[in-house]
Amino acid sequence: MRILEVNDITMRFGGLTAVDHLDLHIDEGEILGLIGPNGAGKSTAFNCIAGVHTPSEGEIRFCGEVINRQKPWTLCKKGLARTFQIVKPFATKSVLYNVMVGAFATTDKTEKAREKALTVLDTLNFTDKKDMKAGNLTIADRKRLEIARALATDPRLLLLDEVMAGLRPAEVDEVVGVIQHIRQQGVTIFVIEHIMRAVMALSDRIVVIHFGNKIAEGTPKEVASDENVIKAYLGAEYGIS
Ligand code: ADP
Ligand code: MG
Numbered sequence: 001m002r003i004l005e006v007n008d009i010t011m012r013f014g015g016l017t018a019v020d021h022l023d024l025h026i027d028e029g030e031i032l033g034l035i036g037p038n039g040a041g042k043s044t045a046f047n048c049i050a051g052v053h054t055p056s057e058g059e060i061r062f063c064g065e066v067i068n069r070q071k072p073w074t075l076c077k078k079g080l081a082r083t084f085q086i087v088k089p090f091a092t093k094s095v096l097y098n099v100m101v102g103a104f105a106t107t108d109k110t111e112k113a114r115e116k117a118l119t120v121l122d123t124l125n126f127t128d129k130k131d132m133k134a135g136n137l138t139i140a141d142r143k144r145l146e147i148a149r150a151l152a153t154d155p156r157l158l159l160l161d162e163v164m165a166g167l168r169p170a171e172v173d174e175v176v177g178v179i180q181h182i183r184q185q186g187v188t189i190f191v192i193e194h195i196m197r198a199v200m201a202l203s204d205r206i207v208v209i210h211f212g213n214k215i216a217e218g219t220p221k222e223v224a225s226d227e228n229v230i231k232a233y234l235g236a237e238y239g240i241s
Helices: 042-047 074-078 097-103 110-123 139-151 171-184 194-201 220-224 227-234
Strands: 002-013 016-027 031-035 057-063 080-082 156-162 188-192 205-210 213-218
Touching: 002 042, 002 188, 016 031, 016 042, 016 057, 016 188, 016 205, 016 213, 031 042, 031 194, 042 057, 042 080, 042 156, 042 188, 074 080, 080 139, 097 110, 097 139, 110 139, 110 171, 139 156, 139 171, 171 188, 171 194, 188 194, 194 220, 205 220, 205 227, 213 220, 213 227, 220 227
Parallel strands: 031 188, 031 205, 080 156, 156 188
Antiparallel strands: 002 016, 002 057, 205 213
């Protein structure tokens, strides 16, 4: 089943076209990677899908339903969750509290939210830090918290925006493992990632955008050897045959 269809969307900010007639889709159970140079429109595309922006043109469907004008909270309750590139936890509150905020998307019972949050923390090997203040976490753990908060909303489709930026190589490997584990639990994943090694290892398929427009799409191997992609983004050193 097509869990997400993005049909010919354009997003303009005044005179600037951030996303320009973009088409893409994700099948249920897939991990789709989205890559492209800085400013290519990746986060804007996510914001359109997650209901932060209403696209100027085009249509977005989630599980078959047109969702163009729906708000993030409504979409979250329907199973579409995202993380933000800039991580903003409630700094003075505990990790557990922060994750419970996510869990309240699916329940209004505190005890249920707590149970859900504890399950998610366990999945992410995060239980030992549940009582720490979010503001005292390392960058790697803030990223993990951001994933936990989104996961606690019980998504069918999870959008991850550069959750590995700023992490050390060993931490990147760990987050790759976490994302693979989340997929095994039946969550479809759409991931923006700059760290090539990670996005290549994770993705079933990759879409490459440049100036808001798709310039390539295919398996990691196909995309990495695509002339246009190498020119626009990867540089010669990443081209593999
Ligand atoms: P990426 O995530 O690929 O680095 P973005 O989607 O953040 O790119 O940005 C694409 C373009 O849209 C950039 O030129 C950026 O400055 C612009 N842009 C993004 N968000 C806004 C906004 N809310 N208002 C105005 N311009 C924006
Ligand atoms: Mg971005």
